[in-house]
Amino acid sequence: MSVIRLKPVDAVVVGVGWTGAIAARELTKAGLTVVGLERGPHRTPAEDFALPGIRDELRYAVRQELFQDTATETVTLRHSRAETALPMRRWGAFTPGTGTGGAGSHWNGMHWRYLPYDLNPRSHIEGRYGRDAIPPEMTIGDFGVGWDEIEPYYDRFEKLCGVSGKAGNIRGRKIPGGNMLEGPRSSEFPNAPLARTASGDLFARTAEKLGYNPFPLPASNASAVYTNFEGATLGACTYCGHCERFGCETNAKASPNSTLMPALLADKRFTLRAGAYVKDIVYDRRARKATGVRYVDTRTGEEYEQPANLVILGGYVFTNTLLMLVSGIGRPYDPATGKGAVGRNYCYQTGGGTQVFVRDAAFNPFMGAGALGTNIDEYNGDNFDHGGLGFFGGSTMGVTTGGGRPILNRAVPPGTPRWGRAWKQATADWYGRSLTIGASGAQYAHRENYLDLDPTYRDALGRPLLRMTFNYRENDYRLSEYAASVTERIARAMDATIVAAPKPRRGDFHSVPYQSTHNTGGTIMGSDPRSSVVNRYLQSWDADNLFILGASVFPQNTSYNPTGTVGALAYWATDAIVNRYLKAPGALVQA
Amino acid sequence: MVLGSDSKTERGGLQRRELIAGAGLLATALAGTAKAVDAAPAVRSSASAPDAMLTLSATEQAFLTAVVDQIIPADALSPAASDCGVVTFIDRQLAGAWGGGARLYRSGPFLKGKPEHGYQLPLTPREYFAAGIAAVNDWTVRAHGGPFDALTPDVQAALLHQLEKGEVALDGLSATAFFDALLAITMEGFFADPIYGGNRDKAGWKMVGYPGLPATYANAITEYRGRRYRPEPRSIGDFL
Numbered sequence: 003m004s005v006i007r008l009k010p011v012d013a014v015v016v017g018v019g020w021t022g023a024i025a026a027r028e029l030t031k032a033g034l035t036v037v038g039l040e041r042g043p044h045r046t047p048a049e050d051f052a053l054p055g056i057r058d059e060l061r062y063a064v065r066q067e068l069f070q071d072t073a074t075e076t077v078t079l080r081h082s083r084a085e086t087a088l089p090m091r092r093w094g095a096f097t098p099g100t101g102t103g104g105a106g107s108h109w110n111g112m113h114w115r116y117l118p119y120d121l122n123p124r125s126h127i128e129g130r131y132g133r134d135a136i137p138p139e140m141t142i143g144d145f146g147v148g149w150d151e152i153e154p155y156y157d158r159f160e161k162l163c164g165v166s167g168k169a170g171n172i173r174g175r176k177i178p179g180g181n182m183l184e185g186p187r188s189s190e191f192p193n194a195p196l197a198r199t200a201s202g203d204l205f206a207r208t209a210e211k212l213g214y215n216p217f218p219l220p221a222s223n224a225s226a227v228y229t230n231f232e233g234a235t236l237g238a239c240t241y242c243g244h245c246e247r248f249g250c251e252t253n254a255k256a257s258p259n260s261t262l263m264p265a266l267l268a269d270k271r272f273t274l275r276a277g278a279y280v281k282d283i284v285y286d287r288r289a290r291k292a293t294g295v296r297y298v299d300t301r302t303g304e305e306y307e308q309p310a311n312l313v314i315l316g317g318y319v320f321t322n323t324l325l326m327l328v329s330g331i332g333r334p335y336d337p338a339t340g341k342g343a344v345g346r347n348y349c350y351q352t353g354g355g356t357q358v359f360v361r362d363a364a365f366n367p368f369m370g371a372g373a374l375g376t377n378i379d380e381y382n383g384d385n386f387d388h389g390g391l392g393f394f395g396g397s398t399m400g401v402t403t404g405g406g407r408p409i410l411n412r413a414v415p416p417g418t419p420r421w422g423r424a425w426k427q428a429t430a431d432w433y434g435r436s437l438t439i440g441a442s443g444a445q446y447a448h449r450e451n452y453l454d455l456d457p458t459y460r461d462a463l464g465r466p467l468l469r470m471t472f473n474y475r476e477n478d479y480r481l482s483e484y485a486a487s488v489t490e491r492i493a494r495a496m497d498a499t500i501v502a503a504p505k506p507r508r509g510d511f512h513s514v515p516y517q518s519t520h521n522t523g524g525t526i527m528g529s530d531p532r533s534s535v536v537n538r539y540l541q542s543w544d545a546d547n548l549f550i551l552g553a554s555v556f557p558q559n560t561s562y563n564p565t566g567t568v569g570a571l572a573y574w575a576t577d578a579i580v581n582r583y584l585k586a587p588g589a590l591v592q593a
Numbered sequence: 594m595v596l597g598s599d600s601k602t603e604r605g606g607l608q609r610r611e612l613i614a615g616a617g618l619l620a621t622a623l624a625g626t627a628k629a630v631d632a633a634p635a636v637r638s639s640a641s642a643p644d645a646m647l648t649l650s651a652t653e654q655a656f657l658t659a660v661v662d663q664i665i666p667a668d669a670l671s672p673a674a675s676d677c678g679v680v681t682f683i684d685r686q687l688a689g690a691w692g693g694g695a696r697l698y699r700s701g702p703f704l705k706g707k708p709e710h711g712y713q714l715p716l717t718p719r720e721y722f723a724a725g726i727a728a729v730n731d732w733t734v735r736a737h738g739g740p741f742d743a744l745t746p747d748v749q750a751a752l753l754h755q756l757e758k759g760e761v762a763l764d765g766l767s768a769t770a771f772f773d774a775l776l777a778i779t780m781e782g783f784f785a786d787p788i789y790g791g792n793r794d795k796a797g798w799k800m801v802g803y804p805g806l807p808a809t810y811a812n813a814i815t816e817y818r819g820r821r822y823r824p825e826p827r828s829i830g831d832f833l
Contacts, residue, residue, distance in 0.1 A: 064785075
């Protein structure tokens with residue numbers, strides 16, 4: 003097939019979600035010409051997230067309108083190397099996005115910073131628990147970036163998004179009401195916390211009674227009208243209860259579409275090409291340079307090559323890893339030998355929780371916001387002694403009120419039939435009278451959990467699908483059991499009418515029930531080119547003009563939602579490109 | 594007030610049920626659906642005529658009516674599912690893009706996976722419902738002497754429990770998976786915005802106290818904290 007070769011540009015960005023939009027914005031500000039290639043459609047809030055149609059649970063939450071189209075491309079799953087992987091024919095456990103904004107259009111807006119521990123857990127655990135404490139199959143690593151180095155970029159990303167929250171630690175000064183276990187912040191959140199719900203009140207009261215310090219979950223749902231440093235104005239959250247899986251019509255939920263795209267599209271140095279499905283990276287093996295990318299115009303099927311001096315991957319975890327594998331850049335990871343780096347340390351998350359039912363409650367669950375939550379962090383990271391527990395990592399726990407949309411959210415007490423008169427009565431009785439104390443837990447890298455190319459199944463472009471070999475491991479089950487038992491203890495202290503049995507993760511990873519769109523790894527960062535794909539500046543070890551942004555660079559996953567760190571690292575890496583790489587092109591870290 | 598406009602709904606609903614029961618009997622008696630379809634217009638001259646189906650056959654429509662009314666029967670909380678338009682909803686869904694397999698990865702090989710792999714059949718939802726309905730009716734004809742919808746409500750309920758628990762072999766299809774599909778699409782039809790043809794008169798939303806649109810609670814979130822907020826629900830269609 004003939005490939006149409008386009009005029010070279012300074013930089014090409016693959017994917018125009020959070021990281022792609024941040025990179026494009028920073029590079030155009032530095033004077034570069036940038037082309038953004040987005041496989042999905044271009045979406046603007048005014049046109050695509052407008053009332054009344056955006057409040058359609060069937061269309062967006064159930065039929066998955068804003069997600070990546072699995073008919074075109076999906077991933078395959080097996081639980082171990084001995085099995086044959088089968089395709090996820092529809093999304094279930096996680097919901098990658100597509101179109102401008104990516105998954106940043108339909109996210110909840112939970113905007114966390116990692117704990118300082120989370121950035122370098124291997125060094126921390128070895129220091130506190132001994133050099134042999136980490137089992138050999140647990141292949142966790144350090145991000146290799148210190149807290150003081152990344153903090154300014156966390157701050158910047160929060161100010162882009164107008165995050166609502168309450169600081170618990172400003173330059174070491176502990177502030178009650180905020181998360182006093184967080185790393186020291188240089189400044190307060192840009193917006194005050196969202197209004198707390200009755201279920202949040204109940205959780206906070208109970209947690210305080212037990213000696214914990216509840217705090218408002220940091221929310222990229224603006225509690226007040228806010229104008230960011232890019233000149234974009236976010237509206238105030240109306241607590242509509244339609245964040246996750248939906249776009250936001252008031253622009254209160256920070257998304258690339260609302261925070262960055264207006265400035266980016268107004269800049270002549272930036273060109274957006276939607277419906278441009280990047281097929282592979284053009285790699286000059288001898289020169290060790292990425293010379294551009296090839297993409298397919300999804301309207302016509304025609305193939306183009308976009309040459310560029312800089313290639314930035316800003317896709318989701320699966321896209322970034324797939325592109326490296328199909329382009330033959332770097333050595334694919336082989337679990338049999340432990341050698342190779344691309345596809346290594348694929349991670350997910352654990353979880354658990356306890357559901358309670360309160361007869362006299364009036365929680366009005368439909369009034370909510372994606373990140374409207376009250377949490378505790380006493381059992382997160384290494385905030386508690388892991389000596390003798392048999393696992394590492396922790397969980398953040400709390401109650402969120404994301405919205406009581408009734409197709410998918412109508413809890414009934416355990417033992418209720420799933421249909422018929424008794425189901426109707428229980429549903430009518432308990433809607434708005436239940437809450438779940440949820441635990442979102444870390445999932446640490448394991449030697450046998452990895453990504454590679456599927457030998458059988460193909461996508462619409464003819465490429466192999468990405469194959470996920472993944473299951474929960476002993477560390478994960480223990481972590482989840484522990485977290486679930488804490489949520490049960492809190493639930494029992496609530497004076498609830500009914501406390502359901504706690505639900506830790508048990509059994510094999512299940513691809514159908516939704517868990518979290520917090521997949522990580524595959525192109526991880528590190529200090530050793532033999533076991534990592536990019537260095538601490540997210541620069542490829544195999545091509546110094548290729549940078550990879552997004553959660554695919556995380557060496558393992560933490561308990562928190564990853565977006566805050568994804569954005570911070572994107573600012574950190576693009577700062578290194580602009581202020582170091584462009585001045586002296588070459589490797590920013592010597593291998 | 595949950596049953597605000599029942600007199601009309603109930604009357605229409607009864608007629609629909611009579612019609613469908615009649616159609617089912619005719620279909621069984623004459624071993625064909627053409628007569629049943631012919632018979633429909635004569636009965637349909639009332640004010641609230643039944644919806645024309647886009648894709649469901651008379652047999653499928655009768656089957657689904659019986660099933661959804663077992664899942665959501667009429668009582669003080671709401672009319673029966675079919676009287677809330679749930680069968681119309683299913684018909685529209687199966688006739689549309691989703692029913693045709695949009696957003697479904699449909700490349701082979703099609704291997705039998707573990708439950709953790711989710712749906713692995715080569716069928717579109719439309720084809721899957723057709724196959725599932727045919728398989729259940731084959732089973733009930735063999736074991737109980739008639740298609741599902743022709744059986745008594747008590748027998749229907751008992752058979753649905755068997756399907757739910759997987760106590761039936763459905764000619765190669767998983768009974769529990771097909772039951773789960775029936776349950777899921779019934780709940781969608783009962784709780785989705787009424788613009789899709791189900792949740793008629795917002796009966797599902799009224800049953801639980803879900804206000805629907807516009808869902809702007811900037812003031813209500815504090816004003817009603819700890820107090821039930823139950824306005825008359827509104828649909829997307831009410832804002833056009």
